[in-house]
Amino acid sequence: MLSRSFLAAAFAFSLLATGCVAGTSGATEGGSDQPFEGEVEFWTINLKKNYSGYINGLIADYQKQHPKVTITWVDVPGQESATKLLAAVASGEVPDAVNVSSIELGRFVPSLEPLDAYFDQSALADFQANLVEPLRTGGKLYAVPWYNGGAPIAMYRKSVMDRVGFDPATPPTGYDEALALADEVYEKTEVNGFNALPDHNTLRYYGVELLSPDKKKAAFNTPEAVAVLEKFKKSYEAKGIAPGAVSKDVRNLPQTLENGQVAFKAHANAAELLNVQKNAPDVYKDLVVTPPVQMSTGGNLLLAQQAFSIPKASKHKKAAAEFIKFFTNGANQLAFCKIVPIYPSTVSSTKDAFFTGVSGADPMAVARSVIVKGLPGLKYVPIGTAKDAELGELISEEVRAFLTGTKSAKEALDTAEKRWNDALA
Known part of the structure; x- marks a missing residue:
């Protein structure tokens, strides 16, 4: 599916194709099929x-x-x-x-x-x-x-970031640095830093494996994953992460770059920049674009x-x-x-x-x-199952429960692990 908003939200990228029988004016696969006939x-x-x-x-x-x-x-x-x-x-x-x-x-x-x-x-x-x-x-x-x-990009509002001494030549290279910057931004400007939540792809950026090698069981329920969630919870409570980030409707978050209520996106795609250009031209003029945060091993997920x-x-x-x-x-x-x-x-x-x-x-x-x-x-390393999109949402639901105080990080991961294993079974 291609449009000017080509990579909107969660990569609504579920594409394939359709059609009818190919014509028979040329030879068949029996042996005389020609490249140009x-x-x-x-x-x-x-x-x-x-x-x-x-x-x-x-x-x-x-x-x-x-x-x-x-x-x-x-x-x-x-x-x-x-x-x-x-x-x-x-x-x-x-x-x-x-x-x-x-x-x-x-x-x-x-x-x-x-x-x-x-x-x-x-x-x-x-x-x-x-x-x-x-x-x-x-x-x-x-x-x-x-x-x-x-590849992803990062976007920073100069009018906010200048107030914390941000140097666009040295942007955050990982999520830990981005979280620290977000907290500093809110502390000094009372503008929320960003909207990032620790979803399944964020765990991968920290080097957490999602599935067992045979892809039959969840593998992300580890002390390392608990630590990742706790880092994001700390920033969420400090308002480095915007309060509306926990909304399930990721296309209409309460605080965004477009409405001027967050300071940056440390990991975004080109379509998001296009949306800002179209919907908030004043904000667009205020942006500086830099390389995004990367995985612990370098590079980014496609x-x-x-x-x-x-x-x-x-x-x-x-x-x-x-x-x-x-x-x-x-x-x-x-x-x-x-x-x-x-x-x-x-x-x-x-x-x-x-x-x-x-x-x-x-x-x-x-x-x-x-x-x-x-x-x-x-x-490009997909989860690798026939239910990748479903699995991603299952873990996001549990993360939102954790951030809003309904569950501990371990409880959220325990539940997500069970739900993944049930889905995979």
Whole structure:
């Protein structure tokens, strides 16, 4: 699902695709399927309304270069994407190239074609290696990267941070430093520091493993996790963390950068900066953008990325692979990044002046530079179950109970552990 608010909240990134049977104008997979012959049906998610000009232009260019190929584009509403792909797989009438989200990839692997025979090392050379490897299962490649939400950034309100002597050249590098800064901000300015809560991803930033190696049991209920929760509780009570941060409605928190009631976000995505630019232009002008807090091992988590796969039942696998190579090449990804706030999976795209030629202090321009510099350090490591989103919310519910005084940190983790194990069972 792609829009100008591309990575809003919890990464509502649950995307896949849909469609109908591929055409039969070309040869079948029996042995004469040619790379540049036949009808290739490919699916995207929620792109036609705003980006049909870009995609139809690519299709026209490709068909001029390969006149024996017909590209049929099917665009699917995000909420229907997984359901329709499941139906297509069940019927055997599948697309040839399908846009998948890395979040959903695992459930479809049994129905997808391994891509190693179609994408050798030279074909993968321009992709960020750290974005390719997570798309392998059992040593086989089941998708190639397309776009992502980019590395995170941090945003600080200069008018508040100047009052505590904050130096944007040396921002917090970890959550401990961010918590200390938040407490200092409230103590000296009576403006809440930030809205951060210790969710399952925060635990990962502290090096806490979420699951057992076989992914069948929760593994986060440790003394280290208790200590993390206690640190956040201390800051919550000191009002470094805003009181409304415990709201379940994360899209409408009472205290935000936009309404001027928090001083910074130590870990944010590009869509959040866009929202500030659109909804609070005065606040936007007051922002300075820096690198975000990182994991204890360095780098940042990538919550999801968009990719392309080829179903096993496709009758035009070679032709589909060739079109995917064209559609996701560096030049075409760069062109897409220039019309929508997304980030490329190709190294060559990031070397363009659009990303490297940053001048001045405009927050969006600085953010592009920060994000691209952070791309090589991104780590896409999902929880790795079919219930990742559900599990994340289960632990957040218990953390909110802890912060509001209903449970101790150990009680919250005990309950979360049981709920995870029940869900996994």
